[in-house]
Amino acid sequence: MELAFYLGGLVAVIATLGVITGTNAVHSLLNLIVSLIAVAIVFFALGAPFAGALEIIVYAGAIMVLFVFVVMILNLGQGAVEQERLWLQARTWILPAILSLVLLGTLLVTLSAGDGGRMISGDMLTAKAVGRTLFGPWLLVVELAAMLLLAGLVTASHVGRLPRDRRDDKKGGN
Amino acid sequence: MNGIPMEHGLALAAVLFALGLAGLMFRRNMVFVLMSLEVMLNAAGLAFIVAGTAWGQPEGQAMFLLVITLAAAEASVALALLIQLYHRFKTLDTDKASGMRG
Numbered sequence: 001m002e003l004a005f006y007l008g009g010l011v012a013v014i015a016t017l018g019v020i021t022g023t024n025a026v027h028s029l030l031n032l033i034v035s036l037i038a039v040a041i042v043f044f045a046l047g048a049p050f051a052g053a054l055e056i057i058v059y060a061g062a063i064m065v066l067f068v069f070v071v072m073i074l075n076l077g078q079g080a081v082e083q084e085r086l087w088l089q090a091r092t093w094i095l096p097a098i099l100s101l102v103l104l105g106t107l108l109v110t111l112s113a114g115d116g117g118r119m120i121s122g123d124m125l126t127a128k129a130v131g132r133t134l135f136g137p138w139l140l141v142v143e144l145a146a147m148l149l150l151a152g153l154v155t156a157s158h159v160g161r162l163p164r165d166r167r168d169d170k171k172g173g174n
Numbered sequence: 175m176n177g178i179p180m181e182h183g184l185a186l187a188a189v190l191f192a193l194g195l196a197g198l199m200f201r202r203n204m205v206f207v208l209m210s211l212e213v214m215l216n217a218a219g220l221a222f223i224v225a226g227t228a229w230g231q232p233e234g235q236a237m238f239l240l241v242i243t244l245a246a247a248e249a250s251v252a253l254a255l256l257i258q259l260y261h262r263f264k265t266l267d268t269d270k271a272s273g274m275r276g
Contacts, residue, residue, distance in 0.1 A: 001178075002177075002178055005178050005182075005183075006182075009182075009186040012186070012190060013186070013189055013190065013193070016190055016193045016194070016213055017193060019197065019206075019209055019210070019213065020193055020194070020196060020197030020200075020201070020206070020209075020210060020213075022206075025203070025205045025206070028205075028206060028209060029209065032209050032212065032213070035190075035213070035216075036216060039190075039216060039220055042183075042186070042220065043220075043223055045178075046178070046183065046223060046224065046227045047227050048223050048226070048227055048234070048235050048238075050235055051219075051223050051234075051235045051238045051239075054238070054239065054242060055216075055219075055242075058242050058246065059212075059216065059242065059245070062246065063212065063245060063246055063249045066249055066250065066253060067205075067208070067209070067249070067253070070205075070253045070256060070257065071205060073257070074256075074257075074260055074266070076266075080203075080266075083203075084203060084206075087201075087202050087203070088200075092200055093196070093200040096195075096196050096199035096200040097196050097200070099196075099199070100192045100193070100195045100196035100199070101192070103192060103195065104188055104189065104191075104192035107188040107191075107192075108185055108188060111181050111184055111185060111188070112181065114181075116179065116180070116181050117179070118179070118180045118228050118229075119176065119177035119178065119179060119180070119228075120177050120178045120179075120180055120183065120224070120227050120228050121176065121177045122177060122178070122227075123227075123230065125226070125227060125230070125231075125232050125234075125235060129232035129235075130232045130235045130236055130239070132232070133232045133233055133236045134236050134239065138236055141236075141240060145239075145240055145243040148243060148244065148247050149243060149246070149247055151247070152246070152247030152248075152250050152251055153250070155250075155251045155254070156250040156251050156253070156254040157254075159251065159254040159255055159258060160253075160254030160257055160258070162261055163261075
């Protein structure tokens, strides 16, 4: 279990580095999927199998497929990779990297200064307990999530439509 | 060695969050910005799971479910905006969309 946790974490960090430094959008997306699956392995190792399954089904399965689909719709081509390489100069990324490192250092120092020593034994917390929480005391939160998804659906279908003239062009052209 | 210290799990979440934040700041292509946002949301979910399992309570996983819901809604709206950006400016450069009225 410890081995799965540390190896999964290592793979997640390396794949995430590949995501943020990649120049090809599809390669970065595949790296992101690897990172999400590694985080799912971390969840399984920690004893949260329901969350791990959800991570694979919803994140790696649904959201990432949406990303891949949009990237394929846009059909960026070879020029995009050259453009990305031009944008990724050292003077562009050095300052944000330093800022994030400072924030990360602060977080880590704060973590190590806390009253630590709590161990995660890896006991399973199954979907039954989660369901009892969600549909018992947290029912209102579930309804709020449903409303959020409905709002997201309406917004995406409203924002995502093309202007009328362009849509007619496309119909006429084909 | 029995069990994982909670700090290690939280440190992993912090590292992933910092990587996502750095990507969010230094990328100009909107696809990469959105991917960095997903990484950051995922790190927040990981922190919830670590805390939930450390105390042996299911609330962490319930909260993770809500984080995933938020990520799904955010991804769909943001990808619709991305398609609009590409159709109007023929580019994914976020700086091109910084002016009002195009």
